[in-house]
Each structure stands twice: as C-alpha cells, then as structure tokens.
Amino acid sequence: MVEGSMTQGAGQEPVVRTATLRDFRVPPYAQTPVPPQAQAAPPSPVPPHVPEPNPPAPGASVPPAPGAPVPPRAPAPPRAPHPGNAVVGDEQPEGYTPTERDLPVIRRGDTVQVQTVPEPRPVAEGSRGPLFVVGDVHGYLDELIAALGEQGLIDADGNWAAGNARLWFLGDFTDRGPDGIGVIDLVMRLSAEAAAAGGYCKALMGNHELLLIGAKRFADIPVNSGAGTATFQAAWLLNGGQKTDMERLQDVHLQWMSRLDAVVEEDGHLLMHSDTTAYLDYGSTIEDVNDTITAILTRNDADECWDLFRKLTKRFAFRDEGGAQAVRELLTTYGGQRVVHGHSPIPYLLGEVGTEEGEDSAGPVINGPHVYADDLAIAMDGGVTMAGKLLVVQLPLHD
Numbered sequence: 509m510v511e512g513s514m515t516q517g518a519g520q521e522p523v524v525r526t527a528t529l530r531d532f533r534v535p536p537y538a539q540t541p542v543p544p545q546a547q548a549a550p551p552s553p554v555p556p557h558v559p560e561p562n563p564p565a566p567g568a569s570v571p572p573a574p575g576a577p578v579p580p581r582a583p584a585p586p587r588a589p590h591p592g593n594a595v596v597g598d599e600q601p602e603g604y605t606p607t608e609r610d611l612p613v614i615r616r617g618d619t620v621q622v623q624t625v626p627e628p629r630p631v632a633e634g635s636r637g638p639l640f641v642v643g644d645v646h647g648y649l650d651e652l653i654a655a656l657g658e659q660g661l662i663d664a665d666g667n668w669a670a671g672n673a674r675l676w677f678l679g680d681f682t683d684r685g686p687d688g689i690g691v692i693d694l695v696m697r698l699s700a701e702a703a704a705a706g707g708y709c710k711a712l713m714g715n716h717e718l719l720l721i722g723a724k725r726f727a728d729i730p731v732n733s734g735a736g737t738a739t740f741q742a743a744w745l746l747n748g749g750q751k752t753d754m755e756r757l758q759d760v761h762l763q764w765m766s767r768l769d770a771v772v773e774e775d776g777h778l779l780m781h782s783d784t785t786a787y788l789d790y791g792s793t794i795e796d797v798n799d800t801i802t803a804i805l806t807r808n809d810a811d812e813c814w815d816l817f818r819k820l821t822k823r824f825a826f827r828d829e830g831g832a833q834a835v836r837e838l839l840t841t842y843g844g845q846r847v848v849h850g851h852s853p854i855p856y857l858l859g860e861v862g863t864e865e866g867e868d869s870a871g872p873v874i875n876g877p878h879v880y881a882d883d884l885a886i887a888m889d890g891g892v893t894m895a896g897k898l899l900v901v902q903l904p905l906h907d
Contacts (some may be wrong), residue, residue, distance in 0.1 A: 509522035570605065616769065637707050637862050639670035639775055642887035642897040644850045647685025647750065651892055655900040668701035675702065676774065679714020679781035684893045689756040696764060712770040714781040718817040719744050721765055724757055731814040735803030766805045769798045771842060778844035778904055783826050784850040785834050786819035823852045832882040846884055853891035854878040877901055
C-alpha cells in the first residue's frame, strides 16, 4: 500500500512530485522506528535442523582408551530462532538513510536464470484439501510462522505439515517489517514441500512485489508518473524498503516474484491482492490478466512497470457507495461468488484510524477478516504493520 493518502477515493490518480514525493508519504503506522534489521545471509531454504556432532573436550587429541572415563562434551549448537534464513541484528546497518543511492541495478534488457521447484502432483478433485489464505505479511517472519503454526500448516520446525491442504498468499511479502527476504524464502520452501505432500502453497503478486522488482531493476531511472517524474527506488525507500532486503535479494527471488499470478479463482473465491477494479484493464479473463502482467514484467520497461504498479496500488473500490457493484463487475468478468483481497488494512476500511499526523491513531482490535460490500468482499490485511494481526484463515468463512 503505497500510492496516495489513505483517504483517497477509488480510482483517483496519485500525485507524484520529484522534490517531495508526497504521493509516497509513509502512512502514520509506518512512521515508527524501523525494526532491527536482519543480517545478510544466504537466502537458500533452510533444511530441518540437524545438531552438529559433539566435539571432544578441548585438548583431547585421540579417543579415550576403552574403559577410561568419557570426557564431557560441548553442548550442541542452539536451534535457529525461526525457520527463516536470517538472524535478527541489534541495529540498522551503518550508514542507512532514506536517500542512499547505492542499490544494485539490473539494467534494461538483462536476463537472469532461476532455479525451479517441483510442480504440485496432480490431485483428484475429490481429494482436494482445505483452502487457506494469508493476508499481507510485510516482512514479519516470526508472526507468519506463529500464524501458520496455529492453523496446523507447519510443524515446530517450520516444515509443511498440512498434507494436501491448499495455501494462498495474497501478496506483499516485503517492506516495513524486518525480514522480507526470509518471508519469501519460507514461502518458496513451503511451495516445494507442499507439492511433495500432494497439496500446494502458492502466492499472488502484490504492489510491494512490483515496487521491489522496480527498485532492483530500475533504481533511479526517471519514470513518467502521470503527474511529474518519480523513481522506483525513491518510492521503495519511502514506503518501508529495507536495505538488508535489497542486499539479500537474488535472481531467484526476482524471477519467482516476476512470475506470480495476479488473480486466481478457488472454490468460488476470486483471490487478488488489491481492492481495485484496475485488474479489468489487463484482460477479460483470469488467464489474460496473468499473461498480460507477466509479459509486462518480461519486457522490462520502466514506464510500463510503473503504470502497472500505480494501477495495482489503487484501493477502496469496494468500500464506499457503489462498492458492491464494483465487486459484482469483477465477479461477473472473472467468476466466483466472493472477492478475497489484502492491500488495504482493515482499520482503514472501517474508517477507525486517526490522522496522518498520528493523532488518535489507535485503531480497532482486529481478530479476523472483514466481510463487507453486501457480503461480497473479504478483506484479509489485518494491519500487522500497525500492531494489528497477521491473518491466516480457512475458506469458506463460517459465520
């Protein structure tokens, strides 16, 4: 959630200015000190923990003779704090500043290679497992692990434990929270583990995935925003971009994000990231939308990617008068009985958040999804970035 103030109406064009980038002001809940940054670490999936062999006591050069007292052994190394790939540090990286311009760049036309993960095994229609959806994570890896564990989707070691269950993430894995790359690594690993178990774990494209891809590929290249000039890097930094995420971002992450679908339909639920009708600009079928967006990212054109990012950053199309009709337009076009989305935090949809200056900013307590727009829309962003809840929910909802 980045473009425009939180009070803008659906469909309004954002205003971006080179000097101030007021269109990319950090909302009040993101103006708190940035959480401790994760230290750089290889982003490969973490295997199950296997304790190292205990070494002999210091000074022992040969095994003890038979019958001799066994010397004490050093304790086994402690478990990692979570199944992600990073250890949380004590402070921000030295020299970090929102105006820093030292981010790596992939130039236009560059190509990268990607590792592949197993495709899910074919599953008979009658044996499809339960369906779960996850709202915006925004780098809060520990909260995600706890929420997945509460639903029985992963075990105590962070491995897939849900058999043939189906799990969909609604996008926005990075930015604002401390370990966005750790979140992506976990989702990629669970995708392979779920496929091997006969289920699946999949993810949708969020606007923050587009923002991170753009910041990596285009950095300070000016783009035509429609109301001035802007850059992906400036927008990313001013909307919670974490330098440690950029440092740990690798080609495999970029390629994985670039191939994510934008819209899917599961069991009568139309899943998408943003509460906007802008998806209609990219095709009249789900397949057309996903193919068009993938093609845009493949062409690697900064202006075209910016326009896609801008459109999928719009919000509140389902909230106010005419919201139910907007949902019906999407359902009529793409199918399904309900739209399920993230992107706009539930406190904002409820209109119970204070001003951008932070006055009276305490919002409502969020315990579950928000059903609205004549019961046709389900909002899943519980506001984890604003002391809310990271939602992992089984569908259909049981009212």
